[in-house]
Amino acid sequence: MSRVTLLTDFGTRDGYVAAMKGVIASIAPGVPIDDVSHDIPPGDIPSAAWALSRYWSRYPAGTVHLVVVDPGVGTERRALGALLDGRLLVAPDNGVATLALERASRWTAVSVQNENYVGPDRSATFHGRDIFAPAVAHLARGVPLGELGPPLAEPARYAFPAVIRQGGEARGEVVAIDRFGNAVTNVPGDWLGREARVHVGRAVLEVRGTYGEAASGEALALVNSDGLVEITVRDGAAAERLRIRRGSRIRVRGLRRGPENGL
Amino acid sequence: MSRVTLLTDFGTRDGYVAAMKGVIASIAPGVPIDDVSHDIPPGDIPSAAWALSRYWSRYPAGTVHLVVVDPGVGTERRALGALLDGRLLVAPDNGVATLALERASRWTAVSVQNENYVGPDRSATFHGRDIFAPAVAHLARGVPLGELGPPLAEPARYAFPAVIRQGGEARGEVVAIDRFGNAVTNVPGDWLGREARVHVGRAVLEVRGTYGEAASGEALALVNSDGLVEITVRDGAAAERLRIRRGSRIRVRGLRRGPENGL
């Protein structure tokens, strides 16, 4: 039996997410449905892309991931169906898949539109229920991805900020603040040399191996569980303490010798 | 295997919802349990009724829906068990089922009280765990609804505001604000003529087929995914922009010829 996951910006209290679950359970009875989150800020495509990047490949092959963060519902944007290293993904084709596509070894994609699987009756405002949920359920039942629509050669990509490596220094930025106030950057951890320092605002932070190497309340940098440089405060909230937000610029000095660009 | 859904106003952090899930899993091992929401504002019966109206019939026949929004716990209010078009519902008999009952083609109801299924040991404050959860689990295992208690001919109804149609005009109100700031009204979308306009405060809104027909930031009206007139702002929050809240009065002009009352 496949497993289905759901990531949306719907909140839960209006019952919209449950309507989607009901549609899925009607077509694929008994399928386990895991909530990822329904608390993505409304319409926040990069937040959804970062979240997806953290779990899509942790699930086993055959899992069907559904993402509905869809500020363009009711416009001409396409519906994306994709197979990434054995996991299936259904989402609006608006860039939420960008990081997952980058990190997959192999992927194929289609434009979901076969009315045998998405149904001819569609509201103008709730494609999550009327298009995406049925598509997901049919995939969970074993319908091949290619049945859902024609190939989609170039899924939409979100223009994430680039990290620049130049002159022995990396210039990047904070791409996400997590619930603990940790600031995730776009600088790869494997760029760091032994004496690397992270500059953010007026602060200059040492890079430690783990929280346990810092004193309570001390600001530090770490390579986080996704392999990225992260700014943190032991037993505290770095975003607040260091006045960092998404988009804050950072510089990292003391890099290892290596390629001059990347992520 | 049946599927169970849960809608409460308990929040999750205190562990009360998990206590209910544990009771259900003890009586009906392996049953899939879908969270709808635990974020209904405390005691807000109409919000729960609206949420329920959006998902109850999307689930397959045999699903057991549990709603625990129960400001009257510990008073004499009854416990409702119902069968609506093949789906089962267990809830306090306080009006949360009003809209689902209205929309079902057929329903039957009982007063849940058979101690073989709800257990003689009941706390005074947590019927969700001690009465509703066991009843739900037994229904999920296949116990017939009629075993749970005697018929309940007139389940409690919540007095939702009426929409009045008179003189070519509909007078209704905003019944819910969703997470995106969209304002759902109680005016049926199929009342609208081609040139209908929605009046709210000083604003006069055109009715469009979809968000894609409005400019970014434009206020408009739509027929939403439940068939009701909804006030929205493309890429924005209508409630904030137009200063609308639950209970705000609206008028719709330009109706189709039709019955002079309804919903």
Next chain:
Amino acid sequence: MSRVTLLTDFGTRDGYVAAMKGVIASIAPGVPIDDVSHDIPPGDIPSAAWALSRYWSRYPAGTVHLVVVDPGVGTERRALGALLDGRLLVAPDNGVATLALERASRWTAVSVQNENYVGPDRSATFHGRDIFAPAVAHLARGVPLGELGPPLAEPARYAFPAVIRQGGEARGEVVAIDRFGNAVTNVPGDWLGREARVHVGRAVLEVRGTYGEAASGEALALVNSDGLVEITVRDGAAAERLRIRRGSRIRVRGLRRGPENGL
């Protein structure tokens, strides 16, 4: 098939919880995973302990409970695996299990460290995904607890405030405020005599059997669904009305004759 439950302070929007679910589903395909909550205040060990105390024993034997509230991640704190009256628990060994351990009739514990089950590759910051989730999944598949590591004779205990019984009076405190604003105390309900009164600030509250015995808006005390004295306001929020917070001192007079200490 076992069932798994998850309690964390991660929030959901970053995708960390879903990464854990994916790891579990990869090792134990098809296992039902119930969310308890991901809204524990960051690092709040006593809140997690209270939540766990409310549901761990409601689930059937064989259930595997996972708690990840882990302010000490990356330090030397151990990983706890425990069997309590037939239910399994995996958590950081930091006191979150204190109340469950107290209430279990029988328990055994191990220090989770066998690399056959937790994997040799571990990030420094996300043991939930890299250590706890694999351990939970292997337990759900039927690996015996004793395989996960050596016995742990004295799991860490959180120093919950004591309740003192002296001179016919109990002196305790508020240990939790729930979502409804009810204030849970650490005074056992079975200490109360017929004429017991609860003193909190300047208020003196009668003890009633149920909400239905109070007028709307009236402050009262009850024995709650966990057997503890709780301060509440019918149709209102006691914490706000009576200006109570976690840690507020209370006294109860009018006790039954009985042991001079306890909980």
